[in-house]
Amino acid sequence: MKLYFSPGSCGLASQIALREAGQPFQLVAVDFKTKTTVEGDYYAVTPKGFVPALRLDDGDVITEGAVILQWIADHNPGAGLLPAFGSRARYDALAWLNFIATDLHKNYAVMFSPVLDAASKARFADANLTSKYAYIDAHLETRDYVLGEAFCVADGYLYNVLSWSPRVGLDLSGYAAIQAFMARMEQRPSVQASLQGEGLK
Ligand SMILES: N[C@@H](CCC(=O)N[C@@H](CS)C(=O)NCC(=O)O)C(=O)O
Numbered sequence: 001m002k003l004y005f006s007p008g009s010c011g012l013a014s015q016i017a018l019r020e021a022g023q024p025f026q027l028v029a030v031d032f033k034t035k036t037t038v039e040g041d042y043y044a045v046t047p048k049g050f051v052p053a054l055r056l057d058d059g060d061v062i063t064e065g066a067v068i069l070q071w072i073a074d075h076n077p078g079a080g081l082l083p084a085f086g087s088r089a090r091y092d093a094l095a096w097l098n099f100i101a102t103d104l105h106k107n108y109a110v111m112f113s114p115v116l117d118a119a120s121k122a123r124f125a126d127a128n129l130t131s132k133y134a135y136i137d138a139h140l141e142t143r144d145y146v147l148g149e150a151f152c153v154a155d156g157y158l159y160n161v162l163s164w165s166p167r168v169g170l171d172l173s174g175y176a177a178i179q180a181f182m183a184r185m186e187q188r189p190s191v192q193a194s195l196q197g198e199g200l201k
Contacts, residue, residue, distance in 0.1 A: 016156035
């Protein structure tokens with residue numbers, strides 16, 4: 001199994017999940033500028049050209065981070081990375097995955113845009129990210145992880161996206177529960193190993 005990634009981007013959550021699952025994998029770095037890897041053309045892996053992508057041992061390729069996370073959880077049921085199919089908690093986890101993918105991840109992508117100036121980005125963040133921090137912080141005030149006491153794959157994705165904040169000038173120091181969550185996540189061996197895997201530690 002191969003995980004295509006680029007350091008500091010949204011493939012970190014998939015790597016965390018693979019490590020939490022104890023699933024052996026190889027990392028393959030993608031150069032965003034050239035859309036190549038050591039294997040050659042990255043568009044041959046996924047025509048979307050985005051990371052993450054997960055190549056299974058039979059050659060099949062799964063894309064979309066939130067979907068890759070579900071695949072990892074569902075194929076490693078013993079790891080308890082998502083609640084059981086059909087359970088109420090499953091839909092809470094899926095709601096978090098969707099919220100992170102659509103309301104956080106893609107709003108952070110705007111903050112990295114090369115075509116917007118700093119003032120526009122600051123206004124965008126005020127309108128589209130600040131209220132989300134208040135919601136997440138309030139949710140985490142009474143929980144260690146998004147579902148409660150147990151880690152699930154959405155936690156790795158939330159950590160992944162929120163960890164971009166300093167890079168785009170967003171100060172989360174006023175959100176105590178988010179800070180505690182980030183610190184808690186950084187204590188997990190899977191997160192430490194994934195940061196090392198990406199060359200970020
Ligand atoms: N819808 C995709 C989006 C993934 C995505 O935005 N990936 C970014 C990195 S975080 C990317 O590959 N960007 C390529 C580029 O900017 O050239 C998903 O959720 O997996």
